[in-house]
Amino acid sequence: xxxxxxxxxxxxxxxxxxxxxxxxxxxxxxxxxxxxxxxxxxxxxxxxxxxxxxxxxxxxxxxxxxxxxxxxxxxxxxxxxxxxxxxxxxxxxxxxxxxxxxxxxxxxxxxxxxxxxxxxxxxxxxxxxxxxxxxxxxxxxxxxxxxxxxxxxxxxxxxxxxxxxxxxxxxxxxxxxxxxxxxxxxxxxxxxxxxxxxxxxxxxxxxxxxxxxxxxxxxxxxxxxxxxxxxxxxxxxxxxxxxxxxxxxxxxxxxxxxxxxxxxxxxxxxxxxxxxxxxxxxxxxxxxxxxxxxxxxxxxxxxxxxxxxxxxxxxxxxxxxxxxxxxxxxxxxxxxxxxxxxxxxxxxxxxxxxxxxxxxxxxxxxxxxxxxxxxxxxxxxxxxxxxxxxxxxxxxxxxxxxxxxxxxxxxxxxxxxxxxxxxxxxxxxxxxxxxxxxxxxxxxxxxxxxxxxxxxxxxxxxxxxxxxxxxxxxxxxxxxxxxxxxxxxxxxxxxxxxxxxxxxxx
Numbered sequence: 368x369x370x371x372x373x374x375x376x377x378x379x380x381x382x383x384x385x386x387x388x389x390x391x392x393x394x395x396x397x398x399x400x401x402x403x404x405x406x407x408x409x410x411x412x413x414x415x416x417x418x419x420x421x422x423x424x425x426x427x428x429x430x431x432x433x434x435x436x437x438x439x440x441x442x443x444x445x446x447x448x449x450x451x452x453x454x455x456x457x458x459x460x461x462x463x464x465x466x467x468x469x470x471x472x473x474x475x476x477x478x479x480x481x482x483x484x485x486x487x488x489x490x491x492x493x494x495x496x497x498x499x500x501x502x503x504x505x506x507x508x509x510x511x512x513x514x515x516x517x518x519x520x521x522x523x524x525x526x527x528x529x530x531x532x533x534x535x536x537x538x539x540x541x542x543x544x545x546x547x548x549x550x551x552x553x554x555x556x557x558x559x560x561x562x563x564x565x566x567x568x569x570x571x572x573x574x575x576x577x578x579x580x581x582x583x584x585x586x587x588x589x590x591x592x593x594x595x596x597x598x599x600x601x602x603x604x605x606x607x608x609x610x611x612x613x614x615x616x617x618x619x620x621x622x623x624x625x626x627x628x629x630x631x632x633x634x635x636x637x638x639x640x641x642x643x644x645x646x647x648x649x650x651x652x653x654x655x656x657x658x659x660x661x662x663x664x665x666x667x668x669x670x671x672x673x674x675x676x677x678x679x680x681x682x683x684x685x686x687x688x689x690x691x692x693x694x695x696x697x698x699x700x701x702x703x704x705x706x707x708x709x710x711x712x713x714x715x716x717x718x719x720x721x722x723x724x725x726x727x728x729x730x731x732x733x734x735x736x737x738x739x740x741x742x743x744x745x746x747x748x749x750x751x752x753x754x755x756x757x758x759x760x761x762x763x764x765x766x767x768x769x770x771x772x773x774x775x776x777x778x779x780x781x782x783x784x785x786x787x788x789x790x791x792x793x794x795x796x797x798x799x800x801x802x803x804x805x806x807x808x809x810x811x812x813x814x815x816x817x818x819x820x821x822x823x824x825x826x827x828x829x830x831x832x833x834x835x836x837x838x839x840x841x842x843x844x845x846x847x848x849x850x851x852x853x854x855x856x857x858x859x860x861x862x863x864x865x866x867x868x869x870x871x872x873x
Contacts (some may be wrong), residue, residue, distance in 0.1 A: 495517075643867060709867065759818060765848050776858050
């Protein structure tokens with residue numbers, strides 16, 4: 368009898384675990400422990416080693432991502448399909464790890480010079496990246512929520528990392544309070560969906576609609592609340608009010624991190640939910656996404672035109688760029704367009720990550736000399752730092768979508784998915800996007816004019832000193848921005864191979 372009881376409970380206590388599929392997460396978790404121990408045992412004069420450990424941890428986690436990408440097994444599922452490693456998750460894991468590595472490069476000298484607590488900084492940064500990596504494979508409401516909080520809670524603390532700065536304290540508090548509110552709204556929506564489907568597995572949520580033959584009010588309310596929760600995370604208008612103050616008050620590397628990796632993680636979760644759990648509920652979420660996209664890009668661009676602080680301008684630019692990422696999702700419910708919409712979002716996020724991180728690297732480099740965040744302090748940058756001015760022009764032009772830089776292929780694929788929908792709503796949103804692309808060049812062009820045509824405000828033409836780690840970050844991001852633009856097939860290749868298991872009925 369004892370043998371039969373043990374045999375019955377064995378599947379519960381011994382789930383099948385694919386350690387190869389979990390290797391990136393395991394490397395990151397191991398690196399977290401090493402960083403924490405190193406902080407305890409290293410003296411102050413050797414704390415710089417911790418930043419190197421954080422960087423090597425992220426590079427080490429890339430190795431199993433590469434082996435998974437080259438493996439013949441296309442899909443690996445664990446825990447009854449609640450954790451899936453497929454082509455989409457592999458591409459996104461690679462993006463988060465590389466973006467995280469660039470943020471480490473941006474942070475290393477910045478942390479040392481500003482005398483931040485070092486060990487905790489790297490520990491929290493790696494913890495947040497681990498949550499992002501987990502998010503890419505989560506296919507269950509519970510695992511999505513846990514991954515989201517895993518990446519968000521460290522980010523709240525990192526935003527307030529400048530402990531003696533009132534703006535940084537305000538940034539962390541606003542981000543925390545609004546983030547907790549968004550999580551509560553999202554969790555309530557998830558509870559409604561669980562009540563409607565009696566399951567938290569995403570594929571079961573989709574099947575519950577098929578089984579009933581119609582979409583209930585409970586389903587609709589749950590979806591709206593979940594989308595509202597993620598709209599806070601990706602700073603979509605009108606849920607964007609935390610972003611400008613948080614971006615301005617947080618340390619510059621963390622601002623770069625929040626504007627790229629954290630935002631992308633929210634879009635990853637939104638993609639998976641819409642295309643796996645709610646594909647048959649497009650009548651509910653497509654109009655909602657359409658309005659969010661139009662409002663986000665328009666409000667972000669218009670307010671960015673009035674900014675005089677470069678970081679606040681980039682904050683509203685980030686909000687506007689989020690509206691462009693939402694554009695393909697507004698037509699993703701159409702069966703013939705779903706694949707191209709997913710492709711467009713992936714391509715846009717890859718290009719945006721490279722370009723925006725590069726622009727923040729320039730901001731960090733310039734602020735080392737000017738000690739100011741005002742756009743006017745960039746006057747005459749070309750006269751004493753022609754290399755930085757040239758790279759800044761490349762990144763700004765890429766954000767504006769000017770060929771042959773990376774941004775153009777991101778916008779091209781987004782507009783292509785809208786036009787291929789063949790709907791009046793798609794054409795209307797494409798027109799709004801085209802107008803906003805022109806508006807965006809207004810504030811990007813303002814920075815370019817300051818660098819190339821205005822005199823140096825204080826007459827100081829001292830060369831800008833660039834640390835080696837910051838120079839490496841600039842090299843990585845500039846090469847990526849140029850390659851993705853000049854060879855657009857590279858970006859679209861990753862977009863083509865990124866397929867979400869369970870989406871489009873697959």
